[in-house]
Amino acid sequence: MAVYVYRCAEHGVLDVVAPIGTAPATASCPRCAGTATRVFTAPRLSLGSAPARALLDRTERSADSPDVVTRPPSPGRAPAAPRNPALARLPRP
Numbered sequence: 524m525a526v527y528v529y530r531c532a533e534h535g536v537l538d539v540v541a542p543i544g545t546a547p548a549t550a551s552c553p554r555c556a557g558t559a560t561r562v563f564t565a566p567r568l569s570l571g572s573a574p575a576r577a578l579l580d581r582t583e584r585s586a587d588s589p590d591v592v593t594r595p596p597s598p599g600r601a602p603a604a605p606r607n608p609a610l611a612r613l614p615r616p
């Protein structure tokens with residue numbers, strides 16, 4: 524099985540899994556049932572580690588359709604900045 528990439532004009536990129544050599548020129552978009560045309564990409568010859576693959580997929584996806592946020596992240600979820608001992612010596616207001 525291979526993963527083939529198609530692009531819907533309205534919903535962007537979608538993946539279709541099919542046997543090698545059987546990819547049609549167009550596919551049906553699962554969201555709008557419209558025609559999605561095939562996009563030729565570099566083959567994924569090395570699977571690598573799952574986190575690395577997920578990072579690469581997310582990076583590629585953000586180039587075409589970046590995530591849009593409606594508000595800044597909540598302060599409770601932000602990672603703590605590393606503490607620098609030199610900052611303790613700075614004057615305080």
Ligand SMILES: [Zn+2]
Binds near residue numbers: 532534552553555
């Ligand atoms: Zn669509």
